[in-house]
Structure formats: structure tokens, C-alpha cells
Amino acid sequence: MATTPFSMVIPTYNEAGGIEKLLRAIDDVCKANALDAEIIVVDDNSPDGTGAIVDRLAAELPVRCLHRPGKLGLSSGVIDGWGAARPESRAVGAMDADFSHDVGILPKMVAALDAGYGLAVGSRYISGGGISNWPMRRIVTSRVACALARPLTNVRDITSGYFLVRRDALDRVKLDPIGFKIGLEVIAKAHYGRVVEIPYVFTDRTTGQSKLNNREIVNYLKQLRKLYAQRLFPGKAA
């Protein structure tokens, strides 16, 4: 059976330090496992020149860069990237640019889609998964964020930003890009049928800086409020 063609979207803002290494690592994994991938980097006019690095690499790797005029947010970047995906991709995904998400599990994620799962989520919170070097503050924030969303789904790593979803699972789904957590939006709203979590060990970035700030935490709470309202009062606009 042919492997599922997919488009992996990587939103970037000031990721010049690691983007080339990451794109080469993804390409190596895809080639070694005969995965049919295109990579779309969505760059928000990063002052550090991330977009220009990706443009240069487009000549040699299956990658292209979507340039947006300014910092418009992670989730809207992922959604815009999906909108630009090539027609033959039957799945779309998201991944961070900072090497936190283990490229080594990509073949397992694609194999899950090949096997009929509609959503494959890279997971820190199932057996075999973990977090290697996050400060305690981030670990606690992440755990609390997951606990708050727990009633919405059985997926353990609800705030994972690393996943692949069948493209038709997003048909007629209105995604709200308000928060940092596009994965939660997809997990809570898309029509993916069976879901599988694939364990990996999250490693904190070694170059560049996190863009998760207090504003994004407030946005996450607003996103949750909307999702709960939609669950409790379907049909009403939240």
C-alpha cells in the first residue's frame, strides 16, 4: 500500500539558529523511510532572516516558505500553511521549528494514517513519552493546561503541537486560531475517527527563545472557554 502523502507545516518566528538543521533532518527521515512529504514553513517576517534561509533551501529540499508580513500567531500560521498544501497531500500536520518534536517518530505517525487512523498525535504523556529538559515552571504549566482540557477528549497530550491529521477530517470544521494550541483545536473539533498517540521525548530548544508568553496563556484559557461553550451549547455561537 502506498504511504499517505502529507504536508507538514512548521510555523516560524526567529528560528534562524536551527531551521536548516531541522529541515535536513526531516528530509533525511522522509528519504530513509520513503515518506511522501512536503514541508511548508510559514514565516512571519522573522527579523533574524529565517524566511530567507528557507527560501534558499527550497532549491534543494521539498520545502517552501510561505511569507506573512508580521507576527500573526502560531495557530493562524499553521492554518494558512494547510491552506497552501499541495493537492495530492491526504494529510496535514504541524511541528515546531526548535527540535523539540522528535523527527524520528514521523514514520510511525504516517504508518498510523496508512493503517486507517485519522489523527496521529506525538505524545509526551503516554508510556514511552516524556520531557527531557524543561524547567519545572513549564512542566507544571503544561500539566495544568492538559488537565483543564481533559473532559474534552481521551487524548492524553492534549496540548501537543506535533501531529498529523487526515485532510478530509478538517472539511467543514471551523478552526479558531485564537490560541497557541492548534492541536487542541483539531483534537476537539475535527472528524478524524480513530486517534493514536505516539510517544516521544520532548527536548527543550537549545537555540532561540520560546514565544510562549503570558498573553498566550490567557489566549489558551479563552480558547478552552469557547470549546467548552460549544460542547455545552452546540448550535450557539460561542
Ligand SMILES: Nc1nc2c(ncn2[C@@H]2O[C@H](COP(=O)(O)OP(=O)(O)O)[C@@H](O)[C@H]2O)c(=O)[nH]1
Ligand atoms: N509563524 C509564526 N510562528 C510562531 C509564532 N509564535 C511561535 N511560532 C513558532 O511556533 C513554534 C512553537 O513556538 P515556541 O516558541 O517553541 O513555543 P514553546 O515550545 O511552547 O516554548 C516555533 O516553531 C515558533 O517559531 C508566530 O507568531 N508566528
Ligand SMILES: [Mg+2]
Ligand atoms: Mg518550542
